[in-house]
Amino acid sequence: MAEGKAQKKPTARKPAAASEPVEYAVTRNPDFPVGVDYYPLDEERRSWRDWYDRDVASDFAAMAASRVSDVRVFVSWRAFEPQVGQYDEDAAERLERIVEAARAHDLKLIVCFFADDRLAEMNEVPWGKGRDPRTDDYLIQREISLVQRVVNRYRAEPVIKAWDLGNEAFCAGFTTEAALEKWVTELREAVREVDPDRPVLVGTDPETLLRETGVDPRGAIDLTERAWSHLTAPYRAYIAEGPVTSGPATYTDSFLLRAALRGLPVVVDGVGVHALDVSAAEEAAYVRTALYSALMNRASGVMLRRWGDLETEKREPYFRDPFEVLVGVVDVTGAPKPTLAEVKRFVAVAARLDPRRYALAPERAAVVVPAERYEPLPSLAGLYDPRACLQAYIAAKEAHVPVTVAREGDPLGGYHVLYLPSPAKLTPLMWADLGAFVQGGGSVVLSYGGDDVDPALREIFGVEFNGDGGPRQAFSCRIAQPGVLGDLRSFDVRMELSHHALITPSGATVVATDATGSPLLTVNQYGQGKAVFIAAPVERAIAQNDPWATPTPVRHLVRTVYGTVAGAAGAGALLECDMPEAEIAHFLGEDDDILLVLSHNAEKMTVTLTTPRTVATVQDVRGGAPAEVGGRTFGVPLGPNGVAALRVKFG
Amino acid sequence: MTGRRSSQLRVAEELARRGRLSAAVAACYEALAIDDRDPFVHALLGHLMLEGDFYDEAIEASTRSIELDPGCSPAYLALGLAYDRRGGMWDQSVLVWHELAEVVPDLVTAHVQLGEAFAAAGFEQEAVDSWRRALELDPKHSRAQYNLAIAALKREGMSTALPTIRKAGELDPSQDELFFALLGLPAARIEFDAAQVKPERGARLAAAGMLLRREDFFAASDLVGLLLGENPADADALALAAYAYLKQEAANEAMACALRALTYSADLPMALYTLGVVYSRFPGLARHAARVFIALAKAAPQHSLTHVLLAESLLGLQRYGQAKQAYRAAVRLDPACVRARFGLAAVRLTEGAYAEAQWEIRRAAYYDTRRQGTFWSLYDAYAGEADA
Structure with a gap:
């Protein structure tokens, strides 16, 4: 079939050859488990005494039927140790019933020892006398006793998958990194004395906890064997407070996941909505996006936010935070919500992705979070930078560049391209690393973030910095060198820019200027690599203006620059895609590849993909007849927030 | 209420009025180092955080300002806006706009915002009453008109809402x-x-x-x-x-x-x-x-x-x-x-x-x-x- 005319929608399939193997459904993927948080109370009127005092077996049966494989359960210290040193046998029996139910339904348990669910008062031991269980030495010793007691009982139990020391709500009570690390060290050692094998984790996200408390938990997480990524309601309100089925909200889960990937396997926890003003269909669409984003961005599994809704008291509106209790995948009667159907479909797709057969294409591009992000107020960098980094991440995704998130100070050797979105300052060490990186053949895109810049800018980027031109109400771009950094276009749009660097080229090529002729976009060959400078904090401006209504030319500018630089550096997209809002994950196999195409748009669309090689057939990974293509281009129809999981055979 | 504003605070004000957000925040912190019980500084800091869309920080600073002086009207404004923009905090927002409407009764914005907070919390009739009150104070307030149009749309459909949408459009200079x-x-x-x-x-x-x-x-x-x-x-x-x-x-x-x-x-x-x-x-x-x-x-x-x-x-x-x-x-x-x-x-x-x-x-x-x-x-x- 002639190239360019080969567009065939997989919906219009031709029957496959009779010899095509028929694939039977596999129910779960042990390498990508889908789990759920199973909270101790299902009715608000119940007290701490009712900890898991319900029909756990029937819930677990429903979970197993839904192809859920992991369940996180929460130990109640108060129920287990009502008096100092005296353990309650009834609580132990209830935990035993949970373990038995998990065993009966082939579920794995993640046991969380110290959690705050804002209802079951699990850590409020009456004999604690108000002392802080996070820092009080005596209470920590009692915690160690409890942990060792539980771990000792189940150390040979195969149902137990991991030990979770504390959830994020509990860890939010720590006020210093040192206290958190000391607590994690002591508890982890306590587990290790009894159970040397099973992984220990602390269920906090390094970014959201830092945002909420100012405590950087990375040191504590590094003491464990698993990491946890977790979007919270306050963090969502901070970074992407708009509609959940479009714009940055659909990228936030994977951004946090990428930020949490620091050498340990990461589970995306807390998948679910954080507001109740969305319809059931929108909730399902959001959960679908979050689930597939996890699979497409190197997660090791996902955990849903809550199994069942909590039945709230009728006496007073807003007595209980509805965002915490009505976000289950089944309602108070146990009836499944549309979200659960999404979960089942997702598990069926994930089950087809055998990591021994398919490997995700490597990411050679990274968005770099500046070290200034960790500075407290009055520095605003800690508030601006995550938003700017998220926008840079989205721009790279829109350019279909396989991208990850790194931090200033991380080793840069594995990357070909670095994006530094609007940092106010970089450390001298980072400037030196950047110089070596570009000199060695890497490419860097840096946008101006305000304040003075390091003299190294002149050397690496080939521009002379003459000061900050201050805020502007309009963003203008005039292309001076067409084609140098892709298909850029001139534009004038209404958009607030907080800064604008006044620069003159001292070796760099001016690719675009503003309306007055001042350089806006430059590219400089430095050593073996390229250094691109954008004279305005454009990623920050996208974030600080309304990112759901960013002027189209601005988004086009950023993603074109990102994509072109990555493409030239050998870190670009493996295939062409005509829709920026379609995220693509390319899993490479020996005989065939798997493509996951996820729409970040709440409206339906058709994505046209063009591959470097001729595609023989395209087939839904779950089975069905393959569609013959016979060309390099084919179309993929996607519904609102839709997803396609395709097995592609070349030939 | 503090009688005199410190020179650091005045510097912060000047920077804030010129849109120099980062420098203004730094100046506010210098002012707080001198007097951390000055409601002006906290109110200004709340406003600056709101300008940066940092809602949790804005809520914290504005709340502190109101604690120090319950008559600090700009802090109520910043606090209410922070609640509204953050979303999901409508009950707190309603209380704040009520307070501001009492502190500054002729402030049209307070009534319009109060109506929007009521509407978001599902109290439609109270919302309509607030927007009508706003229109009594300023009959040409187009946002109050638009809100009434949206309320009419929710209740009775587009045919009822359209005339109000047109009317609001005519008020648009x-x-x-x-x-x-x-x-x-x-x-x-x-x-x-x-x-x-x-x-x-x-x-x-x-x-x-x-x-x-x-x-x-x-x-x-x-x-x-x-x-x-x-x-x-x-x-x-x-x-x-x-x-x-x-x-x-x-x-x-x-x-x-x-x-x-x-x-x-x-x-x-x-x-x-x-x-x-x-x-x-x-x-x-x-x-x-x-x-x-x-x-x-x-x-x-x-x-x-x-x-x-x-x-x-x-x-x-x-x-x-x-x-x-x-x-x-x-x-x-x-x-x-x-x-x-x-x-x-x-x-x-x-x-x-x-x-x-x-x-x-x-x-x-x-x-x-x-x-x-x-x-x-x-x-x-x-x-x-x-x-x-």
């Missing part, structure tokens, strides 16, 4: 500015003597436009008369005449002049604008209005309001999908276009997309309140009381 932008007049108003206008076509056109902007219709008509006397087929002059008639409620004459202008210049934006506005005032001519506004949006696509006018005409024809596209085009050109935001909210409600509609209303409120600069008027009044 930027619509007249669109005409003058289409004419090519600068945004800044220039004082001049009509008798000294050069006897050249370009100068007379510009002067007539500026006089129309001042609503000096007699002087403008003299200049338009001179232009048409020299060339009766001058489409620009005819379009100015059409606009002058439109502003004087002479719809038939406006229509005649605009149509005549279009016979000489088929896609003249000024004439298209005037003709479309005239058509849109007659319910029976909604289809005509839509056609004219389609032509206007094509002729002047860089102006967000041309897309808004098109969208509003499409609303009248119940072509909600096309209206949504037009509103979206307007929002992409100008995210601060309150009229487009409310229109988009109305369309999204007809689709049952409640969350998206609520988001558009929140963004409309965000831009509208920012544009008004209410914080500084409250802050200065509060500082004046302290100085007194």
Whole structure:
């Protein structure tokens, strides 16, 4: 079939050859488990005494039927140790019933020892006398006793998958990194004395906890064997407070996941909505996006936010935070919500992705979070930078560049391209690393973030910095060198820019200027690599203006620059895609590849993909007849927030 | 209330007024190092955090300010806006706007925001009462009108809401500015003597436009008369005449002049604008209005309001999908276009997309309140009381 005319929608399939193997459904993927948080109370009127005092077996049966494989359960210290040193046998029996139910339904348990669910008062031991269980030495010793007691009982139990020391709500009570690390060290050692094998984790996200408390938990997480990524309601309100089925909200889960990937396997926890003003269909669409984003961005599994809704008291509106209790995948009667159907479909797709057969294409591009992000107020960098980094991440995704998130100070050797979105300052060490990186053949895109810049800018980027031109109400771009950094276009749009660097080229090529002729976009060959400078904090401006209504030319500018630089550096997209809002994950196999195409748009669309090689057939990974293509281009129809999981055979 | 403001605080104020956010925050922290119980500093810090869309920080600082002085009206404003923009905190928001309405009873914004907080929390009747109270204080408050239109849409559907949407649109001063932008007049108003206008076509056109902007219709008509006397087929002059008639409620004459202008210049934006506005005032001519506004949006696509006018005409024809596209085009050109935001909210409600509609209303409120600069008027009044 002639190239360019080969567009065939997989919906219009031709029957496959009779010899095509028929694939039977596999129910779960042990390498990508889908789990759920199973909270101790299902009715608000119940007290701490009712900890898991319900029909756990029937819930677990429903979970197993839904192809859920992991369940996180929460130990109640108060129920287990009502008096100092005296353990309650009834609580132990209830935990035993949970373990038995998990065993009966082939579920794995993640046991969380110290959690705050804002209802079951699990850590409020009456004999604690108000002392802080996070820092009080005596209470920590009692915690160690409890942990060792539980771990000792189940150390040979195969149902137990991991030990979770504390959830994020509990860890939010720590006020210093040192206290958190000391607590994690002591508890982890306590587990290790009894159970040397099973992984220990602390269920906090390094970014959201830092945002909420100012405590950087990375040191504590590094003491464990698993990491946890977790979007919270306050963090969502901070970074992407708009509609959940479009714009940055659909990228936030994977951004946090990428930020949490620091050498340990990461589970995306807390998948679910954080507001109740969305319809059931929108909730399902959001959960679908979050689930597939996890699979497409190197997660090791996902955990849903809550199994069942909590039945709230009728006496007073807003007595209980509805965002915490009505976000289950089944309602108070146990009836499944549309979200659960999404979960089942997702598990069926994930089950087809055998990591021994398919490997995700490597990411050679990274968005770099500046070290200034960790500075407290009055520095605003800690508030601006995550938003700017998220926008840079989205721009790279829109350019279909396989991208990850790194931090200033991380080793840069594995990357070909670095994006530094609007940092106010970089450390001298980072400037030196950047110089070596570009000199060695890497490419860097840096946008101006305000304040003075390091003299190294002149050397690496080939521009002379003459000061900050201050805020502007309009963003203008005039292309001076067409084609140098892709298909850029001139534009004038209404958009607030907080800064604008006044620069003159001292070796760099001016690719675009503003309306007055001042350089806006430059590219400089430095050593073996390229250094691109954008004279305005454009990623920050996208974030600080309304990112759901960013002027189209601005988004086009950023993603074109990102994509072109990555493409030239050998870190670009493996295939062409005509829709920026379609995220693509390319899993490479020996005989065939798997493509996951996820729409970040709440409206339906058709994505046209063009591959470097001729595609023989395209087939839904779950089975069905393959569609013959016979060309390099084919179309993929996607519904609102839709997803396609395709097995592609070349030939 | 603190009687005197520290020099560090005054530096912070100056930086904040100039939009130097980071420097202003740093100055606030210096002021706090001297006196961490100064409600002014916390209120200003709350405002600055709100400017950066850092809502949790804004809530913390504003709350602290109110704790230190329960009469600190600018802190209530910052706190209420932070609750609203953050979302999901409507019960707290209602309390704050109630308080502010008591502290500054004639502050229209407080009543409008209170209504929006009530509406978001599901208390529709209380919301309507608040917006009506706002309109009692300022009958030309377009945002209160838009909110009433949205409330009518939720209760009774688009047919009931449309007249209120049109009424709110008529209160929008930027619509007249669109005409003058289409004419090519600068945004800044220039004082001049009509008798000294050069006897050249370009100068007379510009002067007539500026006089129309001042609503000096007699002087403008003299200049338009001179232009048409020299060339009766001058489409620009005819379009100015059409606009002058439109502003004087002479719809038939406006229509005649605009149509005549279009016979000489088929896609003249000024004439298209005037003709479309005239058509849109007659319910029976909604289809005509839509056609004219389609032509206007094509002729002047860089102006967000041309897309808004098109969208509003499409609303009248119940072509909600096309209206949504037009509103979206307007929002992409100008995210601060309150009229487009409310229109988009109305369309999204007809689709049952409640969350998206609520988001558009929140963004409309965000831009509208920012544009008004209410914080500084409250802050200065509060500082004046302290100085007194």
